[in-house]
Amino acid sequence: MVNYSSTSSLNDSVKRTKILLLGLRRSGKTSIQQVLFNDLSPKQTFYLEPTMRVVKHVYDTLIPLEIWDCPGNITVDTLGAPLSQFSSIVFVIDIRDLLHQAISKLVEFIVASYQQNPNINIEVFVHKAEKLPEDDKIENFRQIHERVSDRLIDISSDSPEEGPTYEQVQLNFHLTSVYDHSLHEAFSRVLHKLVDSLPYLEDLLNGFCANSQSPKAFLFDISSRLYIATDASPVDSATHNLCCDYLGMINAFGPLYRSKVASPPRQQRIAPSSGAPSEHSPDSPSTSQPQTPPPTAVTPTAIHSPAEPGSRRPSASSPALASGRPFPSRQGLSNLLRPPLTPSTSSSSNNTAVSSSASSAHHHSAGSSPPKDLFYPSASTTLSPTPSASTNHSSKHTKAALSNPTSGTSTPNGHRSGNHSSSPSNATASNNVNSSYTYPNATTLTYHALTPHLALLALLPSGVYEGRRGLVEWNVVWVREGVREIWEVEWEGRGG
Numbered sequence: 001m002v003n004y005s006s007t008s009s010l011n012d013s014v015k016r017t018k019i020l021l022l023g024l025r026r027s028g029k030t031s032i033q034q035v036l037f038n039d040l041s042p043k044q045t046f047y048l049e050p051t052m053r054v055v056k057h058v059y060d061t062l063i064p065l066e067i068w069d070c071p072g073n074i075t076v077d078t079l080g081a082p083l084s085q086f087s088s089i090v091f092v093i094d095i096r097d098l099l100h101q102a103i104s105k106l107v108e109f110i111v112a113s114y115q116q117n118p119n120i121n122i123e124v125f126v127h128k129a130e131k132l133p134e135d136d137k138i139e140n141f142r143q144i145h146e147r148v149s150d151r152l153i154d155i156s157s158d159s160p161e162e163g164p165t166y167e168q169v170q171l172n173f174h175l176t177s178v179y180d181h182s183l184h185e186a187f188s189r190v191l192h193k194l195v196d197s198l199p200y201l202e203d204l205l206n207g208f209c210a211n212s213q214s215p216k217a218f219l220f221d222i223s224s225r226l227y228i229a230t231d232a233s234p235v236d237s238a239t240h241n242l243c244c245d246y247l248g249m250i251n252a253f254g255p256l257y258r259s260k261v262a263s264p265p266r267q268q269r270i271a272p273s274s275g276a277p278s279e280h281s282p283d284s285p286s287t288s289q290p291q292t293p294p295p296t297a298v299t300p301t302a303i304h305s306p307a308e309p310g311s312r313r314p315s316a317s318s319p320a321l322a323s324g325r326p327f328p329s330r331q332g333l334s335n336l337l338r339p340p341l342t343p344s345t346s347s348s349s350n351n352t353a354v355s356s357s358a359s360s361a362h363h364h365s366a367g368s369s370p371p372k373d374l375f376y377p378s379a380s381t382t383l384s385p386t387p388s389a390s391t392n393h394s395s396k397h398t399k400a401a402l403s404n405p406t407s408g409t410s411t412p413n414g415h416r417s418g419n420h421s422s423s424p425s426n427a428t429a430s431n432n433v434n435s436s437y438t439y440p441n442a443t444t445l446t447y448h449a450l451t452p453h454l455a456l457l458a459l460l461p462s463g464v465y466e467g468r469r470g471l472v473e474w475n476v477v478w479v480r481e482g483v484r485e486i487w488e489v490e491w492e493g494r495g496g
């Protein structure tokens with residue numbers, strides 16, 4: 001009865017992390033999957049057809065995912081697969097649905113999954129939250145939580161000698177809606193429990209924040225806008241929403257920018273001298289990261305176009321992919337972030353020099369060994385600190401720049417000098433800002449692509465970003481190297 005069709009083809013050679021999407025009919029399961037992983041506009045979910053069979057969707061991010069979207073009437077027996085196969089169950093309940101049926105179904109799956117796989121993560125999305133006023137929302141959320149707990153206690157006390165005590169099951173409740181970023185935040189938290197390398201990524205981001213004076217940094221999956229990891233400072237919703245909006249804007253406008261350097265005619269002209277392939281191929285091998293500071297000479301011939309959209313995983317043919325490679329040591333990863341930003345390195349001449357050095361790291365490696373894709377778009381937007389910004393919505397972002405990622409004059413990081421208020425990003429970013437939040441000091445939000453599907457989004461004091469950009473980019477280069485290595489190890493361990 002299982003339908004093996006999916007949004008993209010299943011690659012049987014990769015061991016995927018499986019997530020089961022359950023809930024009553026019309027609770028919003030397919031909407032969640034489509035909005036997050038297929039870029040469906042929330043309003044379009046209204047037209048989704050009912051799900052009649054289990055549909056498997058694959059999605060490649062830092063780890064390969066397989067999401068099973070189930071029909072509302074599925075049971076443990078008709079699922080067609082043991083629950084031990086799944087790493088997480090996401091159970092979706094319409095927030096207005098306090099009925100017996102939804103709770104019973106959830107409890108049925110909790111009991112079965114606890115017996116088959118006690119380590120499974122059970123996540124309850126109390127969904128369509130935007131439909132209720134704030135007070136009712138909290139009350140219904142509390143009631144659903146309470147009823148599920150009561151039912152589990154009842155079941156445990158009915159047969160104390162028989163089996164496990166279900167009230168100890170770790171349940172995670174989230175308030176969600178496709179119409180705001182609560183869904184992204186909740187699903188990001190689901191994902192965090194599935195990423196084995198999370199501590200290593202967090203170490204990288206902590207190091208980046210410490211060395212770049214950044215108050216907050218996220219590693220985002222570009223397309224789904226889920227964050228895979230963040231630094232140790234607490235996540236506030238306003239900053240998370242701002243990053244989500246900015247990423248959405250970049251996803252919308254980024255494809256309008258084209259690379260002159262990486263354009264096919266230019267690539268063909270430069271390829272013979274550099275030894276680099278004329279066009280990036282998803283299977284082109286990558287190099288291991290440079291361990292020593294690279295030379296300052298910039299060789300623009302090595303700049304590559306981004307990987308093809310479909311190439312969401314590292315090449316298995318890469319010489320860097322020795323099988324069974326362990327994660328880099330945490331100390332080793334944090335050591336990658338050098339040098340820290342200190343007043344002694346703040347002169348603009350130093351910045352320029354280090355920027356060139358950092359930027360040329362990839363050129364150097366590309367010249368001496370098989371190249372990797374060296375095209376990394378970046379963008380930035382400045383958040384206004386002025387008090388009037390809290391009332392004047394459009395002045396919230398005074399400057400926004402989408403660095404032409406592939407301009408012939410850009411660095412390999414895609415940077416061009418100066419922000420451009422006429423950039424298309426300006427209006428969109430301004431309109432999307434949470435109007436209740438202002439940043440106390442001049443702050444810049446930066447975007448740096450790290451892999452074809454992951455990007456670093458960081459808040460930086462504008463003074464640091466404008467005055468010491470070279471050093472910031474230097475640190476981004478090393479974050480990128482660390483993330484790429486973790487990404488490769490994650491996929492390698494799964495036969496990717």
Ligand SMILES: Nc1nc2c(ncn2[C@@H]2O[C@H](COP(=O)(O)OP(=O)(O)OP(=O)(O)O)[C@@H](O)[C@H]2O)c(=O)[nH]1
Nearest residue numbers: 026027028029030031045046050051072128177178
């Ligand atoms: N207001 C609101 N409506 C939502 C939300 N998410 C989904 N919906 C709506 O809920 C309805 C059902 O959504 P589906 O995604 O088809 O629900 P489903 O659980 O997959 O339904 P079945 O396939 O029948 O099991 C659609 O009209 C959606 O537009 C939400 O966050 N808020």
